[in-house]
Amino acid sequence: TARERLRLSHDLHDGFQQLLASCSFRLAAAMNYLRNGAGAEETLRRLEGVEDAVQHTQAGLRAALWSMNEEAEGPKRFSDLIKYAASRLAHWENVVEVEVSGQEKPLARKYAGSLLMLLQEAVGNALRHGGATKVKVSVAFGEKTMELEIADNGCGFDASSPEAIGPGHLGLEGMRSRVSHLGGEFAMASAPGKGAVIKVRLAT
Numbered sequence: 533t534a535r536e537r538l539r540l541s542h543d544l545h546d547g548f549q550q551l552l553a554s555c556s557f558r559l560a561a562a563m564n565y566l567r568n569g570a571g572a573e574e575t576l577r578r579l580e581g582v583e584d585a586v587q588h589t590q591a592g593l594r595a596a597l598w599s600m601n602e603e604a605e606g607p608k609r610f611s612d613l614i615k616y617a618a619s620r621l622a623h624w625e626n627v628v629e630v631e632v633s634g635q636e637k638p639l640a641r642k643y644a645g646s647l648l649m650l651l652q653e654a655v656g657n658a659l660r661h662g663g664a665t666k667v668k669v670s671v672a673f674g675e676k677t678m679e680l681e682i683a684d685n686g687c688g689f690d691a692s693s694p695e696a697i698g699p700g701h702l703g704l705e706g707m708r709s710r711v712s713h714l715g716g717e718f719a720m721a722s723a724p725g726k727g728a729v730i731k732v733r734l735a736t
Contacts (some may be wrong), residue, residue, distance in 0.1 A: 552585075555582050558578050559578075562579050562582070565578060569670065610643075614630055614648070614671065615630050621663075623669075627664075627666060629666070631668065631670045631671070633671070634673030634674060634675075636673045637673060637679060646713070646714060647680060649700055649733070651680075655669075658727075658728065663686050666685045668682075670682075677734065678734050678736050680732040681731050682730045684728055686728060687724065688722045688728055689723060691723070704720060706719075711734075714734060716735070
């Protein structure tokens with residue numbers, strides 16, 4: 533219980549607190565525009581930013597609770613846990629393929645929930661934003677490392693664009709932060725028309 537509380541507190545502090553702070557700033561800006569008699573178009577733009585941030589926060593909270601539940605109820609082996617979680621999400625059926633290679637070693641349970649959240653975020657992005665019809669999840673176990681790769685056949689995007697890391701968009705900065713807290717390495721590659729590939733590497 534203490535472990536789960538600590539992990540959830542980190543998620544709330546590192547991700548959702550920033551999103552809620554963004555909501556607060558955007559609401560304050562919108563109110564200032566109204567007080568100063570600014571046009572409805574600019575005020576609406578600010579409020580749409582608030583809506584985006586709130587929706588992203590809601591999605592993040594759902595993902596956090598989902599991952600905790602799946603980790604608690606699912607198999608102990610990480611590769612089996614991913615397959616178990618995928619089988620319980622109807623919209624992943626015939627879309628998400630899981631491939632495992634190498635000799636699996638026990639993965640610290642503190643990683644499992646965070647990696648499930650990252651996986652859900654990545655697959656969700658591929659389906660919602662990329663229009664992907666296939667997402668391949670590869671888990672490769674080495675002698676001292678584990679590598680997780682999530683590749684989709686979606687439309688891709690310009691990874692250098694500021695929109696790629698902003699609230700309500702692809703949330704890449706949140707993924708990087710999550711992996712960094714686990715002491716791992718994060719990499720992402722994408723281009724318009726070429727899908728996206730996310731790679732995570734952790735010491736085991």
